[in-house]
Amino acid sequence: MSNVTISDSVLYIGVDDKTIDLFESQYVVPNGVSYNSYVILDEKIAIMDTVDARATDEWFANLEAALGDKKPSYLVVSHLEPDHAGNIQKTAEKYPEMQLVVNAKELAMLPQFFEIDNLKDRAVVVAEGDTLSLGSHTLQFFMAPMVHWPEVMVTYEQSEKILFSADGFGKFGALDADEDWACEARRYYMNIVGKYGAQVQTLLKKAATLDIQTICPLHGPILTENLDYYIGKYQVWSSYEAEDEGIVVVYASIHGNTGKAAKQLGEMLQNKGAKKVKVFDLSRSDMAEVIEDIYRYEKLVLACATYDGGMFPVMQDLLYHLKLKNFQNHKVGLVQNGSWGPVAGKQMAAQLETMKNIEIVGPMVTIKSTVKPETVSALEELADAMIQA
Ligand code: FEO
Numbered sequence: 001m002s003n004v005t006i007s008d009s010v011l012y013i014g015v016d017d018k019t020i021d022l023f024e025s026q027y028v029v030p031n032g033v034s035y036n037s038y039v040i041l042d043e044k045i046a047i048m049d050t051v052d053a054r055a056t057d058e059w060f061a062n063l064e065a066a067l068g069d070k071k072p073s074y075l076v077v078s079h080l081e082p083d084h085a086g087n088i089q090k091t092a093e094k095y096p097e098m099q100l101v102v103n104a105k106e107l108a109m110l111p112q113f114f115e116i117d118n119l120k121d122r123a124v125v126v127a128e129g130d131t132l133s134l135g136s137h138t139l140q141f142f143m144a145p146m147v148h149w150p151e152v153m154v155t156y157e158q159s160e161k162i163l164f165s166a167d168g169f170g171k172f173g174a175l176d177a178d179e180d181w182a183c184e185a186r187r188y189y190m191n192i193v194g195k196y197g198a199q200v201q202t203l204l205k206k207a208a209t210l211d212i213q214t215i216c217p218l219h220g221p222i223l224t225e226n227l228d229y230y231i232g233k234y235q236v237w238s239s240y241e242a243e244d245e246g247i248v249v250v251y252a253s254i255h256g257n258t259g260k261a262a263k264q265l266g267e268m269l270q271n272k273g274a275k276k277v278k279v280f281d282l283s284r285s286d287m288a289e290v291i292e293d294i295y296r297y298e299k300l301v302l303a304c305a306t307y308d309g310g311m312f313p314v315m316q317d318l319l320y321h322l323k324l325k326n327f328q329n330h331k332v333g334l335v336q337n338g339s340w341g342p343v344a345g346k347q348m349a350a351q352l353e354t355m356k357n358i359e360i361v362g363p364m365v366t367i368k369s370t371v372k373p374e375t376v377s378a379l380e381e382l383a384d385a386m387i388q389a
Pocket of ligand 1: 148149167218
């Protein structure tokens with residue numbers, strides 16, 4: 001277990017997972033991921049969430065070490081996704097006297113995942129603003145629907161001013177990963193919670209009414225200092241406003257010619273004074289990282305080869321992801337390639353039209369197979385338009 005101190009009575013019992021290949025079977029996590037869980041020691045003891053079934057043995061060992069010879073009174077369930085709820089059944093069986101603190105949606109959804117005997121009798125059902133005293137600690141519950149699932153709630157512990165924020169403020173990476181918070185928290189946010197900006201804004205408004213000194217998320221480090229920084233990032237991310245000035249160029253290239261044009265465009269943008277330019281080969285980049293940077297920077301150029309009368313599939317996949325993640329508020333330039341019937345550009349534009357507040361910038365550049373002098377002038381024209389947009 002990572003050595004994390006929160007306070008004398010609030011103990012970290014989470015587990016780092018450094019062997020998982022793909023989080024949610026889709027996200028690479030080069031530095032692993034942490035499943036956070038906590039115990040609050042008081043007259044009545046509360047366990048704050050469990051962990052993924054991948055980490056059962058280590059978590060129970062941590063829990064037993066924290067409890068000593070005591071027994072828990074409550075298991076507070078923030079979220080039923082299996083990366084946190086994976087051990088609810090086992091915990092309920094191990095401690096038959098323990099009650100489960102859940103909201104009505106969780107109570108309804110729990111039987112879909114588990115068969116817990118006498119669940120209704122063992123459930124303490126809480127609603128918005130309800131409190132539960134443990135002794136000197138008091139838990140207060142706030143519903144956070146769709147941050148990230150409909151049943152999610154967060155818990156504010158009043159005496160120590162701790163917000164147990166569920167997936168909110170979470171980050172990829174094991175707790176001992178030596179890496180920038182924002183980089184992996186942004187990739188986590190955009191890809192996992194990104195669709196639900198409005199719901200995150202609602203939760204931030206509730207959080208603004210609380211005096212929060214510590215944030216204990218379900219993934220990533222416990223946040224104790226400079227909380228305005230983290231909350232500020234969440235404000236920007238959930239508003240779908242660009243975080244930084246810059247242009248992302250993403251290309252889907254079969255034999256390298258579309259890629260060559262995209263890289264040339266990237267150089268032109270740099271030479272023309274773009275503050276930041278990032279060029280991605282979509283076939284060889286982490287999709288989640290590409291999406292993170294697309295959200296982060298205000299402008300985007302998509303360059304795509306035509307393939308089987310449509311887009312080269314990785315570009316289709318990117319646009320599908322962007323649609324899912326509620327992509328909006330961007331200025332977008334388009335480059336297409338086609339040796340006989342170029343249609344990728346038209347198809348990209350059609351998909352972008354279904355998204356909110358997307359402005360197509362400049363003339364679309366069409367490459368016929370390879371970059372020629374006329375392609376270079378067209379790319380220059382697009383680069384100028386992107387800079388001015
Ligand atoms: Fe970390 Fe939505 O579960």
